[in-house]
Amino acid sequence: MSEWRNWAGDQRCRPSAVNLPSTVGEVSALVTAVADGGGTIKAVGAGHSFTDIALTRGMQLRLDRISGLLTVDREAKLVTIAGGTRLYEIPALLAPYGLAMENLGDIDHQSISGAISTGTHGTGLKYGGIATQVRALLLVTGTGEVKRCSATENPDLFAVARVGLGALGIIVEVTLACVDAFMLHAVEQPEPLAAVVESLSERNAAHDHFEFYWFPHTQTALTKTNTRYEPDGLPQGVKALSLASHLVDDTLLSNTLFSALCNFSAKVPSLIPKINNMAAKLTGNREFGDVSHKVFATQRTVRFREMEYALPLSQIPTVLAELDTMITRRGLQISFPVEVRSAAADDIALSTASRRETGYIAIHQHVKTSPLEYFRAAEEIFRAHSGRPHWGKWHFLQSKDFSELYPDLEKFCSVRDVLDPKRVFRNAYLDRVLL
Amino acid sequence: MLKLLDAAVARGLSGELAAVSGAQDAIWDEADSACAELSAPLAVLDVQALSTNAGSLLRRAAGKPIRVASKSIRSKEVLRAVLAQPGFAGVLGFTLPEALWLAADPSDAFTDIVVGYPTADPLALRALATDPVACARVTLMVDSSEQLDWMAATLASLSPASPIRLCLDLDASWRPTVAGRALGHIGVYRSPVRTGTDAIALALAINGYRHGNTALFRLTGIMAYEAQIAGLQDTPHSGNKVADLAKSQLLKQIQRQSMAEILHRRANVVAAVRNVCDLEFVNGGGTGSLELTTGDPSVTELAAGSGLFGPTLFDGYSRFTPAHAVGFAAPVVRRPAPDMVTVLGGGWIASGPAGNDRSPVAVHPAGLSLIATEGAGEVQTPLRGTAASTLALGDKVWFRHAKSGEVCEHVDALEILDGGQRVGRALTYRGEGKAFV
Numbered sequence: 001m002s003e004w005r006n007w008a009g010d011q012r013c014r015p016s017a018v019n020l021p022s023t024v025g026e027v028s029a030l031v032t033a034v035a036d037g038g039g040t041i042k043a044v045g046a047g048h049s050f051t052d053i054a055l056t057r058g059m060q061l062r063l064d065r066i067s068g069l070l071t072v073d074r075e076a077k078l079v080t081i082a083g084g085t086r087l088y089e090i091p092a093l094l095a096p097y098g099l100a101m102e103n104l105g106d107i108d109h110q111s112i113s114g115a116i117s118t119g120t121h122g123t124g125l126k127y128g129g130i131a132t133q134v135r136a137l138l139l140v141t142g143t144g145e146v147k148r149c150s151a152t153e154n155p156d157l158f159a160v161a162r163v164g165l166g167a168l169g170i171i172v173e174v175t176l177a178c179v180d181a182f183m184l185h186a187v188e189q190p191e192p193l194a195a196v197v198e199s200l201s202e203r204n205a206a207h208d209h210f211e212f213y214w215f216p217h218t219q220t221a222l223t224k225t226n227t228r229y230e231p232d233g234l235p236q237g238v239k240a241l242s243l244a245s246h247l248v249d250d251t252l253l254s255n256t257l258f259s260a261l262c263n264f265s266a267k268v269p270s271l272i273p274k275i276n277n278m279a280a281k282l283t284g285n286r287e288f289g290d291v292s293h294k295v296f297a298t299q300r301t302v303r304f305r306e307m308e309y310a311l312p313l314s315q316i317p318t319v320l321a322e323l324d325t326m327i328t329r330r331g332l333q334i335s336f337p338v339e340v341r342s343a344a345a346d347d348i349a350l351s352t353a354s355r356r357e358t359g360y361i362a363i364h365q366h367v368k369t370s371p372l373e374y375f376r377a378a379e380e381i382f383r384a385h386s387g388r389p390h391w392g393k394w395h396f397l398q399s400k401d402f403s404e405l406y407p408d409l410e411k412f413c414s415v416r417d418v419l420d421p422k423r424v425f426r427n428a429y430l431d432r433v434l435l
Numbered sequence: 436m437l438k439l440l441d442a443a444v445a446r447g448l449s450g451e452l453a454a455v456s457g458a459q460d461a462i463w464d465e466a467d468s469a470c471a472e473l474s475a476p477l478a479v480l481d482v483q484a485l486s487t488n489a490g491s492l493l494r495r496a497a498g499k500p501i502r503v504a505s506k507s508i509r510s511k512e513v514l515r516a517v518l519a520q521p522g523f524a525g526v527l528g529f530t531l532p533e534a535l536w537l538a539a540d541p542s543d544a545f546t547d548i549v550v551g552y553p554t555a556d557p558l559a560l561r562a563l564a565t566d567p568v569a570c571a572r573v574t575l576m577v578d579s580s581e582q583l584d585w586m587a588a589t590l591a592s593l594s595p596a597s598p599i600r601l602c603l604d605l606d607a608s609w610r611p612t613v614a615g616r617a618l619g620h621i622g623v624y625r626s627p628v629r630t631g632t633d634a635i636a637l638a639l640a641i642n643g644y645r646h647g648n649t650a651l652f653r654l655t656g657i658m659a660y661e662a663q664i665a666g667l668q669d670t671p672h673s674g675n676k677v678a679d680l681a682k683s684q685l686l687k688q689i690q691r692q693s694m695a696e697i698l699h700r701r702a703n704v705v706a707a708v709r710n711v712c713d714l715e716f717v718n719g720g721g722t723g724s725l726e727l728t729t730g731d732p733s734v735t736e737l738a739a740g741s742g743l744f745g746p747t748l749f750d751g752y753s754r755f756t757p758a759h760a761v762g763f764a765a766p767v768v769r770r771p772a773p774d775m776v777t778v779l780g781g782g783w784i785a786s787g788p789a790g791n792d793r794s795p796v797a798v799h800p801a802g803l804s805l806i807a808t809e810g811a812g813e814v815q816t817p818l819r820g821t822a823a824s825t826l827a828l829g830d831k832v833w834f835r836h837a838k839s840g841e842v843c844e845h846v847d848a849l850e851i852l853d854g855g856q857r858v859g860r861a862l863t864y865r866g867e868g869k870a871f872v
Contacts, residue, residue: 190635190636215711216631216710217704217706217707218630218634302713335707366709
């Protein structure tokens with residue numbers, strides 16, 4: 001069989017067979033057949049995970065044909081989407097109904113089932129990860145049974161299955177709680193790192209979606225602040241990115257020229273509009289507005305590897321300082337920024353934000369650079385602050401580590417014993433991280 | 436000329452330089468006979484010495500490609516011949532009009548020109564922006580948002596054929612500190628960009644300039660030239676041996692520490708900038724520091740030029756000795772005293788801090804020196820020494836110049852010598868009617 005690779009290109013496998021089922025019945029039949037034959041089966045989405053979570057030597061199911069919008073309840077703002085639907089397809093499906101997903105990450109290529117199974121998230125302290133938007137799931141379990149779960153139907157299963165790592169069943173349908181379509185006003189600007197870190201909790205509280213990138217070897221942070229607005233309700237003058245004004249140059253903010261201009265303008269008030277205009281151009285804050293999904297998503301063309309840890313929100317400043325010290329002490333040259341985001345606490349068993357308000361720190365390394373020293377040293381720091389790794393990104397943890405991090409891991413595994421008694425969904429990753 | 440270069444580059448690569456050095460003074464005798472028919476002033480380029488120097492540079496670069504500094508050559512034909520050698524790639528130009536002229540050369544030999552210095556020439560900038568070929572071939576140097584604003588304003592009324600390629604100049608000078616207090620600035624004053632924070636701010640600013648829907652600029656590279664290492668003799672030869680020895684020890688110490696500092700800082704700044712954009716190249720070093728700079732993993736290519744001609748400035752380097760590839764001749768026109776002659780011209784002075792080390796050195800016939808009170812003059816240069824009596828009016832006195840490039844501003848062409856024979860001539864920029872600075 002031909003080789004399958006993930007997005008980064010570094011996780012590869014040769015499935016014994018590949019199938020593209022078009023119906024839930026087909027999925028069920030394939031799982032039943034594999035279970036009877038004592039084999040393994042694994043559904044894959046877009047291959048955006050950086051770990052080996054999607055690899056299989058058994059049968060690979062590609063869910064691309066199980067895709068699209070199944071039902072819409074406009075009143076309840078509930079939509080049901082087929083499991084193989086990619087995130088980037090969803091906005092167009094929801095648009096005719098004036099609905100949108102409440103929050104999204106910055107990558108929109110994943111399948112909806114892959115995104116929720118690995119705990120994919122965006123940023124914003126008022127919002128949870130994508131899995132928290134799920135109201136019901138339809139799973140094909142390890143025995144081929146088709147099982148629905150929600151807060152009222154099989155609630156024990158629902159409590160664990162939203163971040164299910166692909167261990168409990170193949171998600172063929174997802175019911176999402178949507179919100180009315182909205183616009184985002186984005187402000188991006190470089191700022192001194194220290195000030196950003198110091199005001200982190202204020203900014204998280206004051207803004208809908210705040211995140212920043214810290215550039216190693218500098219004391220600069222690129223902040224991104226997104227504010228939600230009603231359709232057509234964007235502040236005056238805010239336009240879509242295609243007409244965006246100049247980006248960013250904060251050197252002049254702290255520069256004497258800029259303060260000299262301010263002093264000068266105090267004496268000649270009639271010049272203020274002109275000077276402000278010029279200063280805005282020089283300092284170049286990138287500011288734009290658009291429909292929500294266009295602002296959430298960004299293009300990633302450079303291939304990298306990523307590690308991301310979920311930390312108690314209050315630990316973020318300390319962890320960043322320790323990362324900085326570690327990079328300097330080891331003489332590492334890091335050519336990707338460190339990304340800092342946040343999310344509300346949730347009640348999903350294996351969600352990285354389970355039962356705690358969470359700050360996320362993601363680190364990256366170019367796909368051609370060995371990430372081992374950087375990632376291992378950073379993980380030591382994350383671990384010391386009770387960090388939980390993103391399930392789809394690099395980490396070096398094993399099951400015993402996870403049982404300390406997730407009190408409900410045992411519960412998850414007992415549900416798995418029922419749903420997948422023959423372990424048809426197992427692979428090396430699940431063997432490593434689950435009990 | 437190309438072939439001649441090919442044949443001899445291997446010699447430099449294999450490190451057979453000592454043998455060449457010993458026989459170096461013989462070439463002026465040969466040059467004198469080869470150019471007997473020609474009127475002076477004139478300048479010669481010995482192609483075997485040039486090849487040896489080219490090979491030596493490649494060996495010292497240890498595998499990293501060398502971008503050729505055109506200011507040190509100032510002859511299209513010589514540039515073409517050097518660039519045709521594997522291991523040399525790209526031009527480090529000195530002005531935008533020069534870069535446009537090279538980029539438009541019908542030979543297509545100059546497809547990658549980084550202008551090593553910032554540009555403030557509105558006509559040239561507009562010409563660049565509207566020419567798709569030049570846009571693809573020329574990269575401009577920047578180090579401040581003031582320059583970006585100027586360029587954006589200059590280009591406001593037209594739409595560029597493609598984003599203007601930019602290279603960020605990183606200050607590589609050394610500012611040692613003791614207990615947090617700066618002791619001084621060792622190196623040259625070029626760019627205000629020193630830290631990762633400076634560089635990121637500029638890189639982000641570059642990304643933000645737009646013309647309609649398209650980016651106005653694209654950051655493609657970083658350059659960091661360690662002038663205090665590449666351009667400074669570490670074994671000076673002033674004549675006072677004790678002072679020279681002490682100065683040499685101090686200079687070597689400074690260069691060691693400065694190199695360690697820039698290795699660390701450059702790597703960090705490059706990593707920082709790679710946070711926000713993909714870089715095609717990171718240029719470092721110069722003729723004087725190739726073997727040191729090539730060891731910096733963050734550097735992808737080196738720059739060199741003056742080492743090809745081997746002027747007197749390199750006589751005081753401990754790490755390498757280039758062959759004497761270029762010299763010039765001035766005719767004897769007067770005899771003010773029995774032990775003196777005066778030649779026409781001769782004041783082909785190198786730029787930089789005015790001093791004896793910027794003057795040309797009379798090398799043939801041996802035993803002539805400049806007069807301290809007159810030096811090398813604008814139109815005539817008196818020389819004193821025992822050899823004066825052997826010279827007749829019209830005879831040529833041969834000089835070596837101090838610094839590579841400027842010699843070509845005095846002649847229309849370099850007479851090409853090969854094994855003592857005159858085999859042709861290569862036009863200089865001046866010979867093609869071009870004066871860029």
